[in-house]
Amino acid sequence: MSEISDEMSQALCCAAAVRLDGALAVLADRAQLSDRYNQVIAGVESVIASLGGQSLDTAVLGRAFGANWTLGARYPIELPGGSFFRSALRIVDIVLVATRPGRQATPEQGLEHALEAATEWPAMVQGDAGIGLAGFELACQQEAHERLREGGLPALWKLAAIQAGHYRKAAEMLVG
Template identity: 50%
Template structure:
């Protein structure tokens, strides 16, 4: 269908006039668009961080007898990721994840290796769930990403994942790749990458557990 250039030019001139007459309105509109974009990106990256670390926590939870609760948390993270791709957010699954995550770190036996990692992961989850709730405006994605680094830094041994010896170095690389994938391919591409990183974290935990 051919474009009616006269109508396009009329709209363009009208928008420019509006912008000149209402510069504050234009700034506010653009700022609102940018803020919403950053919010969605932050939510996606935080959910991805919680999910990839869950590859390790699921292994640790199985050893600690917490696999059922951990499974509910992971299901909640999956519904957040799906909602970022346009699907409806499953509030029931999200509520179950929140309940299962509550005091989950405290339930991890102190005598088992990986407790600091596991506990820090639950804080990443808390932020990821909070970001999915419109009322939780005081929560910032950076808080969750910082907790993910804290968790990786607390790993009790060398991990030897990918090209990284320390798990915290691997997490930093994961974060960079996640940002790149989200920018290039959006949430679907990020989700594919996250699944691969989830499996890498799982292998690191299996080496720890033995």
């Protein structure tokens, strides 16, 4: 992705966070962590809004950082999807950290974390001819890159919401 701008990289990283949110929200709800998780996703939404020209809400970002700090450790070990949950939260870290001056992480690392998280998924994705979630995530990333180039941010967010629905369905099937 070296041929794309920092803003485009950040947008693709945010789109990956939106995709993974489809599963993360379901898992957080099942683990009774929704209140904390909702603060985290509000931080991602603030970053997304800033890509559309709005100011970053530093108070929301601060709460998101704080809520995300120990969220993965709070996920009950007896519930399915814990490895995915903890791994997927790393992309949120990248989205939030990438907003800071002198950042220690890049949006490209966020996409790598999204793919790593998908490899942690404990089951095959139904309806994709036995493709694992990692294969699905890789295809999503490629499609997101194309959609961003062709249709800009609105097209990217629309696609990410659709892709999040697939993650949501997979998580709903996992937790029963």
